[in-house]
Amino acid sequence: MYTLLSGFYKYLTQKDEYCILILGLDNAGKTTYLEAAKTKFTKNYRGMNPSKITTTVGLNIGQIDIQGIRMSFWDLGGQQELQSLWDKYYSESHAVIYVVDSNDRDRMHESKEVFDRMIANEYLSSVPLLVLANKQDLPDCMGVREIKPVFQEAGHLIGRRDCLVMPVSALTGEGVDEGIKWLVESIKRNSFARPPKTEDT
Ligand code: G3D
Numbered sequence: 001m002y003t004l005l006s007g008f009y010k011y012l013t014q015k016d017e018y019c020i021l022i023l024g025l026d027n028a029g030k031t032t033y034l035e036a037a038k039t040k041f042t043k044n045y046r047g048m049n050p051s052k053i054t055t056t057v058g059l060n061i062g063q064i065d066i067q068g069i070r071m072s073f074w075d076l077g078g079q080q081e082l083q084s085l086w087d088k089y090y091s092e093s094h095a096v097i098y099v100v101d102s103n104d105r106d107r108m109h110e111s112k113e114v115f116d117r118m119i120a121n122e123y124l125s126s127v128p129l130l131v132l133a134n135k136q137d138l139p140d141c142m143g144v145r146e147i148k149p150v151f152q153e154a155g156h157l158i159g160r161r162d163c164l165v166m167p168v169s170a171l172t173g174e175g176v177d178e179g180i181k182w183l184v185e186s187i188k189r190n191s192f193a194r195p196p197k198t199e200d201t
């Protein structure tokens with residue numbers, strides 16, 4: 001009887017789990033974005049003060065339960081030495097958030113090159129891509145109209161997967177909800193190609 005009940009309980013509480021990678025150059029705002037998303041979508045979660053966020057060495061993980069699924073975010077360090085570790089995670093991911101510092105014109109080209117290298121990897125060939133033009137709160141930043149064409153140049157590499165370039169400010173939280181909601185829709189739509197992990201809670 002106990003086994004039956006606990007089995008039923010498991011069935012009711014288990015959630016499909018999807019893994020989302022948060023990538024981009026160092027200083028783009030990946031960790032700040034993850035904190036903002038957790039703050040928006042987790043009850044009683046009080047985000048870290050942005051001034052306390054330090055450079056990510058290795059891996060920073062966060063989870064959000066939303067619309068009946070669990071999203072696990074893996075925020076990987078963006079420094080050049082750490083970029084070589086990204087592809088170890090590709091085959092297990094269900095989506096990628098690529099964060100761009102819209103205020104750093106000097107490194108826009110570098111960011112685009114790293115993006116192109118990433119999307120050319122065969123293990124990411126069907127996963128949805130959300131490109132975030134971050135730091136839109138800064139007055140002199142590049143707008144999404146300017147950034148979009150840069151990243152869409154790689155159209156042939158993007159192929160048929162879902163891809164959206166979206167303006168956001170991880171610091172103020174502006175645009176964070178829209179991005180997460182778009183991701184939920186896209187990963188659910190793509191779950192035939194990339195089925196979720198089934199996780200007990
Ligand atoms: P990373 O994880 O991609 O390396 P972080 O980046 O999240 O550590 O952020 C790097 C710096 O950018 C931090 O500033 C952070 O506060 C700032 N930042 C992140 N997102 C935004 C944003 O939307 N707007 C603005 N204005 N700044 C942002 P510091 O000064 O702590 O290095």
Ligand code: MG
Nearest residue numbers: 030031055056
């Ligand atoms: Mg970081």
